[in-house]
Amino acid sequence: MIRPNLSRARLSLLLGVVLLAAAQPAVAQRTMTIVDLIEVPDLGDPQLSPDGRQVLFVRSDADWEDNRTRGHIWRINADGSDPVQLTRGDGESSPRWSPDGRWIAFVAERDDDEESQIYLLDTRGGEARRLTEHDASVGSISWSPDGRWIYFTAQEPKTAEQKKREEAKDDVFAYDEDWRHRHLWRADATSGAAERLTGGEYSVADYSLSPDGSMVALVRGPTPILNDLRQREVHVMAAQPGAELRRVTQNDVRESSPRLSPDNRQVLFLADSNEEFESYYNDKIFLAPAAGGSARVLLPDLPHEVNGAEWSRDGREILFRANTGVRQDLFRVRVSDRRVRRLTEGDHVVGSWMYEPRQGRIAFTLDTPTNPGEVWTIAADGRGMRQVTHVHDDLQRRFRLPRVEAVTWPGEDGVQVEGLLWYPLDYVAGRRYPLVVQTHGGPAASDKFSFPGSSDYVQKLADLGYFVFQPNYRGSTGYGDAFLRDMVPGYFNQAHKDVMTGVDHLIARGLVDGERMAKMGWSGGGHMTNKIITYTDRFKAASSGAGAANWVSMYGQSDVRFYRTPWFGGTPWQENAPIEMYWEHSPLKDVWKVTTPTIFLVGQEDVRVPMPQSVEMFRALRANGVPTHLYVAPREPHGWRELRHRLYKANVELDWFERWVMGREYVWETAPEPAKEPAKAEVAV
Numbered sequence: 001m002i003r004p005n006l007s008r009a010r011l012s013l014l015l016g017v018v019l020l021a022a023a024q025p026a027v028a029q030r031t032m033t034i035v036d037l038i039e040v041p042d043l044g045d046p047q048l049s050p051d052g053r054q055v056l057f058v059r060s061d062a063d064w065e066d067n068r069t070r071g072h073i074w075r076i077n078a079d080g081s082d083p084v085q086l087t088r089g090d091g092e093s094s095p096r097w098s099p100d101g102r103w104i105a106f107v108a109e110r111d112d113d114e115e116s117q118i119y120l121l122d123t124r125g126g127e128a129r130r131l132t133e134h135d136a137s138v139g140s141i142s143w144s145p146d147g148r149w150i151y152f153t154a155q156e157p158k159t160a161e162q163k164k165r166e167e168a169k170d171d172v173f174a175y176d177e178d179w180r181h182r183h184l185w186r187a188d189a190t191s192g193a194a195e196r197l198t199g200g201e202y203s204v205a206d207y208s209l210s211p212d213g214s215m216v217a218l219v220r221g222p223t224p225i226l227n228d229l230r231q232r233e234v235h236v237m238a239a240q241p242g243a244e245l246r247r248v249t250q251n252d253v254r255e256s257s258p259r260l261s262p263d264n265r266q267v268l269f270l271a272d273s274n275e276e277f278e279s280y281y282n283d284k285i286f287l288a289p290a291a292g293g294s295a296r297v298l299l300p301d302l303p304h305e306v307n308g309a310e311w312s313r314d315g316r317e318i319l320f321r322a323n324t325g326v327r328q329d330l331f332r333v334r335v336s337d338r339r340v341r342r343l344t345e346g347d348h349v350v351g352s353w354m355y356e357p358r359q360g361r362i363a364f365t366l367d368t369p370t371n372p373g374e375v376w377t378i379a380a381d382g383r384g385m386r387q388v389t390h391v392h393d394d395l396q397r398r399f400r401l402p403r404v405e406a407v408t409w410p411g412e413d414g415v416q417v418e419g420l421l422w423y424p425l426d427y428v429a430g431r432r433y434p435l436v437v438q439t440h441g442g443p444a445a446s447d448k449f450s451f452p453g454s455s456d457y458v459q460k461l462a463d464l465g466y467f468v469f470q471p472n473y474r475g476s477t478g479y480g481d482a483f484l485r486d487m488v489p490g491y492f493n494q495a496h497k498d499v500m501t502g503v504d505h506l507i508a509r510g511l512v513d514g515e516r517m518a519k520m521g522w523s524g525g526g527h528m529t530n531k532i533i534t535y536t537d538r539f540k541a542a543s544s545g546a547g548a549a550n551w552v553s554m555y556g557q558s559d560v561r562f563y564r565t566p567w568f569g570g571t572p573w574q575e576n577a578p579i580e581m582y583w584e585h586s587p588l589k590d591v592w593k594v595t596t597p598t599i600f601l602v603g604q605e606d607v608r609v610p611m612p613q614s615v616e617m618f619r620a621l622r623a624n625g626v627p628t629h630l631y632v633a634p635r636e637p638h639g640w641r642e643l644r645h646r647l648y649k650a651n652v653e654l655d656w657f658e659r660w661v662m663g664r665e666y667v668w669e670t671a672p673e674p675a676k677e678p679a680k681a682e683v684a685v
Helices: 007-023 034-039 160-167 225-231 458-461 481-488 493-510 524-535 551-557 566-567 580-584 589-595 611-623 643-664
Strands: 002-004 044-048 056-064 068-077 092-097 103-108 117-122 137-142 148-154 182-188 194-196 203-209 216-222 233-238 255-260 266-273 279-289 305-311 318-324 326-332 339-342 347-356 359-367 372-377 404-410 416-422 433-439 467-472 512-522 543-547 598-603 627-631
Touching: 007 225, 034 056, 034 433, 034 458, 034 643, 044 359, 044 372, 056 092, 056 194, 056 372, 068 092, 068 103, 092 137, 103 137, 117 137, 137 203, 137 372, 148 203, 148 433, 160 339, 182 255, 182 266, 182 643, 203 255, 203 318, 216 225, 216 255, 216 266, 225 347, 233 255, 233 493, 255 305, 255 551, 279 481, 305 543, 318 347, 416 458, 416 493, 433 643, 493 524, 493 627, 512 524, 543 643, 551 566, 551 580, 551 611, 566 589, 598 611, 598 643, 627 643
Parallel strands: 002 339, 182 203, 279 305, 326 347, 433 467, 433 512, 512 543, 543 598, 598 627
Antiparallel strands: 044 056, 056 068, 092 103, 103 117, 137 148, 148 182, 182 194, 203 216, 216 233, 255 266, 266 279, 305 318, 318 326, 326 339, 347 359, 359 372, 404 416, 416 467
């Protein structure tokens, strides 16, 4: 049973909001623009100090001149006072306190660095100094409990011969073989001298130190290639160079986040598996003996998706974060009797988080529909929930923000489905409004109560008078394994029908004008868009971002294939391949039915859903006389990062929807002009 402990947290939050509102002067609100959304700062990676008095976090802001988002490290007292920006370089990440709280380690690439390195900053003041001079970029840093070492992972460095060939552009490479293994290292926290802990023909994908620093739990695999995730296994070793690795697991599922118990006798890890180690399930907590032996699921009946877990200081409990559908919260479970208790509750998303065992507190970010994420802390028993940062407190005062509610409806087969509905800003009861349906990616994911960003621009759509509907269709996480596995076998079983029964539910409620609707989505949401336009002609416009067209060619082109094997009951290359299943669920099979004006967007460097998938859909629609365009963003991977590309995406989609759904002109937003240097004053002589 899940037992909430919320009264003090809610009272504290409510009191804080009331006091803040009383202290703020009245300001005329305006609606948010796409540029406003891009410029909203992002807070992440909160780190509570060993004494619990201060919190580090990374604040990322838009830099239009450099056309990217840049992160810097900040420090703030745990009571919310005295926020200070500590770094001002080209971008810094991964701040980590030393065990005595005197030093802050972080990762950056500065000055003449050819690769990212570890830097140290004295908390008493002064400039940061570079600690390492590694031949490859470092990552995943962590201090040893005695403060002597900083552990990190890094790729094997390029050889002199490789560098020479690259300089001469003698750089032909073997596809899917052009990679370097990643291994575990540690650097002396005083001298920076580094020594290798692992080496060989395998890659370290994830690791953590034991609480006493004597052991390491890690996940290693034969290659660093993403598609080989299921071949990676949990191992343990002594935390010293040359130590022997002891294998803990042996299966065919994806494992992550290994954590040794305080007594070093058990290893906790996450896996998208059931108790029989069959793949494609909601991520669950597993426990295995560190000395070797069978692993077991701790909470086999938990319907939620576990996103991260940590041992309590005494090892009797496990703290974890879980996706519960349209929400994401912190929980704790007692290992002995599996009693689960919810630590946070509300219409929100708990984002990045960390547990400080010495203080028994958790630092985390909390995202709501009206706040894109502040840093909070809470005791591990659920008491004393406290907001630390107040970066976004003025958003509701400055801007008109849409309201949102969770909605439920029966799918075509009677199964209950859930989603989110955002209202137009000037909604009047009794009137019907146009609708934009947004489907999330994954599909193993879910839309939640959070602040929409520039990729969804819900605030802008609400300003233009649209409802925005985000259905958590079959295949979404957080609703149990049966709900997730509706796509096994066959991708489009109930998923697209869930979307349309949800639309019909909103029309039946008298909210939506069924003659004025648009469809959009990215990645898995793009797959869904491609399917929907072949399934129905009810949408007046659509935008498909990085969507699949042909599951057969997609299987061969994408860098990830292991998820798709269970969808279709085998590979398209095996003997007696289930080609009919692949083709039956491919939008390209029924593309001749499409009449909806549709645009396609894709990154030129996308390896997840490569550009040819969008080309196939675009060329099919164009050949069949359906209004269409294909927009390709140079340099971009699966998710567009450059600020002007993000602005273009929103502009071109809004222009398309306004034209075909509303029959009106859309005024494109422009990027801010770079700040000009102040003119030098003339001095009379």
